[in-house]
Amino acid sequence: MTPAETVRVSRALYIEIRDWLLANDPDGPENYEWAQTIVPPETAEHLGSDIIWIILCAGRSAQAARTLEKRVFAALRAGQPAVTAFGYRAKAAAIDRAWMERDADFAAFQAVHTTGDVDAMLEWCGAIPFVGAITKYQLAKNVGFDVCKPDIWLARLAGLPEKTPAARLFPACQSLCAGLAAATGDRIAAVDSVLWLACNKQLMEIDAAGVRFVPRVGVRRSIFEAAE
Structure with a gap:
């Protein structure tokens, strides 16, 4: 993890986000447990x-x-x-x-x-x-490989500018997740999933100045349930 990434998403901030989601978001426990225990498809x-x-x-x-x-x-x-x-x-x-x-x-x-x-x-x-x-x-x-998905949210969390070339995008995002995984004992996939869920539920404010966690309940519906 680079110094810039450490400042933007510190170990303490990640743990705050993870623990709040586990305690307060209906999708938090299932999302985390799935990411921590991903296994290759058997069929x-x-x-x-x-x-x-x-x-x-x-x-x-x-x-x-x-x-x-x-x-x-x-x-x-x-x-x-x-x-x-x-x-x-x-x-x-x-x-x-x-x-x-x-x-x-x-x-x-x-x-x-x-x-x-x-x-x-x-x-x-x-x-x-x-x-x-x-x-x-x-x-x-x-399907079981411990890699992150370097989407727009993770790129922003890592402090990468819009339209960052793919050759830089994945290594930087993977470095962010791998550093937090090493610091907390979570899998890289779990770190990625926790940060993604926080962004999906609109709990993060991300700009050039840094990253802020804004906890609030019920902003968006479940990621696991289909709309009727």
Whole structure:
């Protein structure tokens, strides 16, 4: 962790955020427990679901993606194409592919996963249709690799300017999370998830002067529940 990152998100600030979420936010315990205990998918269905979730998350909030996920899986399990539930045709086709080819994807995933090579896993994730330059990190994290997703929130927390080149974005964000993980005993994935949830729930003020935690309850609905 660089000195600048330490000042922006200190160990004490991270612990304050984490402990407040665990005690006060309805999503805090589940989000933290999941991130602390992520394991690789054990079935093709699990991996297919992980891939579809990442495709749905791109460009929208977790809350919106959760509602779409419910509709998409209702369609898939009824034998209908994803486009009947999700109007973005190109993404819907990618979702159909992920579900129909889940056995082949799972075999390919296992071959890469057994190597333990993070770069190889990121390359594999990034080759999946509609898994992009940022969401490939999210998928790698969700299938068990201890990497952060260097999204716009984590970039801002790390003090990175808008449109930071990808070559700098991930190393800086990973350094921030790895430093806090080493200082607290949490997994890198858990640090990433705690900071992301605080941003999602609009509990953070981030600007050039620094990072401030603004605790308040009930600002946004659950990330785990689909809207009716």
